[in-house]
Amino acid sequence: MIHLQNVVKKFGSFTAVNNISLHVGKGEFFGFLGPNGAGKTTTIKMMTGLFSPTSGTITIGGYDVVKQPNRAKSNIGYIPDHPFLYDKLTGREFMAFVGGLFNIKGNSIKEQSQRVIDHFEIGEWVDRLTEEYSQGMRQRISIAAALLHDPEVIVIDEPLIGLDPASAKTVKDTLKSLTHRGVTIFMSTHSLHIVEELCDRISIIKDGKIIYYDTLDKLDTFRERTDGKFESVFIELTK
Amino acid sequence: MHQLSHILKYKVISGIKLKLEPRWNTVMKNLASVVVFDGFAIGAYFFSYNLTSYLIEEARIGQFLLHRFLSMFLFVFFITISLGNILVSYSTLFKSPEARFLFTQPVSHFKIFLIKFLDNFFYSSTTFFLMGFAVIAGYGAYFGHPWYFYPLMMFGVFIPFMLLAACVAVIVLLLVIRFTEYVNVKHLAAFFVIGYLGVVYVFFHSVSPVALVNNVLEHYPDVDQYFTGFDPWFLKYLPSHWLAELLYWSVQGSSQYVLLNAGLLLLCVGGIFGGAMMVGRRMYYQSWLLTINKRETRPSTKRNLTSGIIDLYADSIFPRSISVLLKRDLIRFLREPGQWVHFVLMLLLVTVFLFSVSSLEVEFNDPFLMTVVYLVIFLFNAFLVAAIALRFVYPMMSMEGEALWSVRSAPLNMLRIYLIKGITATTILLVIAQVLTYVTVVSMYSNYPLILFSMMAQLMSVLTIVGLNLGLGSYFAQYNEKNPIRIASSQGASLTFLVVLLYLIFMVSLYTPFITGYFEQVLIFSRSPAGWMIVPLLLSGAITIMLAGTATLLGVRAVSRDV
Structure with a gap:
């Protein structure tokens, strides 16, 4: 469902992403890890059309994000790490706006919005202007908006920032249940316990290069060298 | 004092580094x-x-x-x-x-x-x-x-x-x-x-x-x-x-x-x-x-989805992705008092100007004097349009703000968003410019060739002014600045305004010999020809294509770059 082939992203002379290749299958929950500044968000931004790759190809659902950007983006639900919203729109209006950008008909947006509003239990404040929202509220709105068009792929950058435990659980359960329905999740995070809990496979990026790309079980050889905790393995690998 | 100079020193360093950024x-x-x-x-x-x-x-x-x-x-x-x-x-x-x-x-x-x-x-x-x-x-x-x-x-x-x-x-x-x-x-x-x-x-x-x-x-x-x-x-x-x-x-x-x-x-x-x-x-x-x-203590009011033409759920004659963009901009404009109050004040200024000018009488026998008065009014009309454009068109792309991710990650061509903004701005400014032109020129000079020329010349001005403001506003976009007034008074905005002023001055000097020639025909030979306007309008059109086209190319490239 997601293919990255020899992807490079340079900013001037600095190489943020250095020739990475990844493949994520349909219905897979994929964790994308790495220390700060490793190239995670840059990779995600290239996948969602916010950055253009310097070289290499990225395809989502069989569509090249550079050559067929609209086709590729129609398949994606993107949840950014900083969920900036329009201050003067309400959460419901923001969802209607995003739904419209994906060309969903008015009545369908209404129904879909209500469905996600009920699911994430945000009805109490969804009709207030987003300028009044906390970080967690904004995060929940951006997650809800990303699910409106029933995307085949969800690209999510730090999914649980600012969420209270109950909301975090709802989000985790929702994402996991989506993979059971065949939706592919590409998640970048620093929360290693979430990776252990949810991900089928992971990839670790450091200084723009992939240094690990497999299932969590395959980390056992590394676990032996440390105290066995995933956290210690991650620190050892990214040293 | 030491602390103050310390803070100011770092502000200056940061400012200089920003200016010398090798981008x-x-x-x-x-x-x-x-x-x-x-x-x-x-x-x-x-x-x-x-x-x-x-x-x-x-x-x-x-x-x-x-x-x-x-x-x-x-x-x-x-x-x-x-x-x-x-x-x-x-x-x-x-x-x-x-x-x-x-x-x-x-x-x-x-x-x-x-x-x-x-x-x-x-x-x-x-x-x-x-x-x-x-x-x-x-x-x-x-x-x-x-x-x-x-x-x-x-x-x-x-x-x-x-x-x-x-x-x-x-x-x-x-x-x-x-x-x-x-x-x-x-x-x-x-x-x-x-x-x-x-x-x-x-x-x-x-x-x-x-x-x-x-x-x-x-x-x-x-x-x-x-x-x-x-x-x-x-x-x-x-x-x-x-x-x-x-x-x-x-x-x-x-x-x-x-x-x-x-x-x-x-x-x-x-x-x-x-x-x-x-x-x-x-x-x-x-x-x-x-x-x-x-x-923080502002009473939180729930807002139902706005109804009528700005209902985000309602279908319209436009494709949905376009209609939601238009409605979103309109809702944000109407809910931001700083925006609509400024706009109303500027329209009031335009109205006051129209009333003042419509009562003036300009019946001179000197063609040069008639030309000067006509061009001063033309320039002032264009200046009003330029001021409105600077305040509202220049910040248009920056106003997408940090929520730009929601648009950029949607299956929508940025060129389309750019064009929607351009067409909206051109339509509104064209109406204002044509009302200004019609009232001032018709009330002062009741001859049709001049009225027609004025309207065509203002059309070119509006296209150029919108092209420059939207293009350079996109090129110098500040997505992290929420205040449109600050965007409209930034270095990029001042630069844009100066370019627009230079353009207007150039246009006035281009039109001067043609208008003088026309008034000579009217006042000396009692004729009111129309053919004279073809050359200045063609030249004006070429300048519009050159300036607005260049700015649009810069703007379109800028809105598609990494964010």
């Missing part, structure tokens, strides 16, 4: 700024020199009237700077993340106030410093002033004069915010706006420029006398008048009166600056808390 658009912005600002400063120099020369030698209004006109201009300039500073300093003092950060550090409130005040003063006045110096240089060169006149005028008089306007603005702003504790903020704001407008009205009503000119010219040719008896009593208390008087006496060679007026001005600046600092020391932190408190 193509930063380098281009800086280079283009240098070229255009210098070009404009040179233009301002020659304009000032030639205008002074014309008024003294051709129109022969005398030095007294010249400096009374200067006094009036400086008064309006003072009010404008002061109003502009109120708007910008609200953002700088009360909404800036830097102020919020500094309040969490062991930095005194007064130091934060001083830092943000200076920030605001230099941010909003730099362009005026350059233009002011160019105008002073042109004026001084005409009167043959010695070299030391220029730095003394600039640093000893003009900058303090602008500082005075900034001080008055910050005092008014702090008082307004402080009083919002007791009085409704909208009533208070309305009171001050009406107050400012009232002051301008009373000033011009009392000074009465037409009566002044008639009174002085009765004494022709002895118009260089000092006709102080014609001045209203309050004039001698105004800093703008002291500055004009200082210039008058410097021409007369009376250093005694020059020093007297300079002393008055500097004393006043010192006093008001001290007052502003005192008000800042006492009221800034309280006012800052008050604005935070107002924001």
Whole structure:
């Protein structure tokens, strides 16, 4: 469902992403890890059309994000790490706006919005202007908006920032249940316990290069060298 | 003091690093700024020199009237700077993340106030410093002033004069915010706006420029006398008048009166600056808390999805992705008082201008004079459109803000978003421009070829002005700045406005021989031909395609770059 082939992203002379290749299958929950500044968000931004790759190809659902950007983006639900919203729109209006950008008909947006509003239990404040929202509220709105068009792929950058435990659980359960329905999740995070809990496979990026790309079980050889905790393995690998 | 200089040092370092950022658009912005600002400063120099020369030698209004006109201009300039500073300093003092950060550090409130005040003063006045110096240089060169006149005028008089306007603005702003504790903020704001407008009205009503000119010219040719008896009593208390008087006496060679007026001005600046600092020391932190408190305790109102044409669920004649973009922009515009209030005020200004111009009678027998009047009106119409475009079109792309991710990650071509904004802006400005043209030209010249030409020429102007503002506004987009007023007064915006002004001046000079030729036909040969307009309109169209096309290319490329 997601293919990255020899992807490079340079900013001037600095190489943020250095020739990475990844493949994520349909219905897979994929964790994308790495220390700060490793190239995670840059990779995600290239996948969602916010950055253009310097070289290499990225395809989502069989569509090249550079050559067929609209086709590729129609398949994606993107949840950014900083969920900036329009201050003067309400959460419901923001969802209607995003739904419209994906060309969903008015009545369908209404129904879909209500469905996600009920699911994430945000009805109490969804009709207030987003300028009044906390970080967690904004995060929940951006997650809800990303699910409106029933995307085949969800690209999510730090999914649980600012969420209270109950909301975090709802989000985790929702994402996991989506993979059971065949939706592919590409998640970048620093929360290693979430990776252990949810991900089928992971990839670790450091200084723009992939240094690990497999299932969590395959980390056992590394676990032996440390105290066995995933956290210690991650620190050892990214040293 | 050490802490203050430490903070200022890092602000300067950060500013310099930002300016010297080795990015193509930063380098281009800086280079283009240098070229255009210098070009404009040179233009301002020659304009000032030639205008002074014309008024003294051709129109022969005398030095007294010249400096009374200067006094009036400086008064309006003072009010404008002061109003502009109120708007910008609200953002700088009360909404800036830097102020919020500094309040969490062991930095005194007064130091934060001083830092943000200076920030605001230099941010909003730099362009005026350059233009002011160019105008002073042109004026001084005409009167043959010695070299030391220029730095003394600039640093000893003009900058303090602008500082005075900034001080008055910050005092008014702090008082307004402080009083919002007791009085409704909208009533208070309305009171001050009406107050400012009232002051301008009373000033011009009392000074009465037409009566002044008639009174002085009765004494022709002895118009260089000092006709102080014609001045209203309050004039001698105004800093703008002291500055004009200082210039008058410097021409007369009376250093005694020059020093007297300079002393008055500097004393006043010192006093008001001290007052502003005192008000800042006492009221800034309280006012800052008050604005935070107002924001946090604002009753949260639920809003149902807006109905009618701005219902985001409703289908329309446009594809959904386009209609939601249009509706979103309209909803955000209507819910942001700073946006629609400004727009209404600008439309009011346009209406007042239309009423004033429609009652003018311009029946001259001199083709050149008719041309001058026509082109002045054309230029003023275009200038109004340019001012509206700068305030509302230039920030359009920046106003996408940091929520741009939601649009960029959607299956939508950015070129389409760009075009939607361009078409919306062009439609609105075209209506305003054509109403302006129709009312002014039809009321003054009832001949159809000229009306047709005017409408076509304004169409070209609108296309160019929108193209430049949207294109350069996208190229220099500041997605992290929420305040459209700050965006419209940024370096990129000043540059855009200067380019637009240069374009308008060029167009006027291009049209001059054709319009003069037309009026010669009308007034001398009693004919009203139409064929003459083809060449200037074709040239105008070519310039529009070149300028608007280049700016659009830059803009479209810019909106598709990494965010």
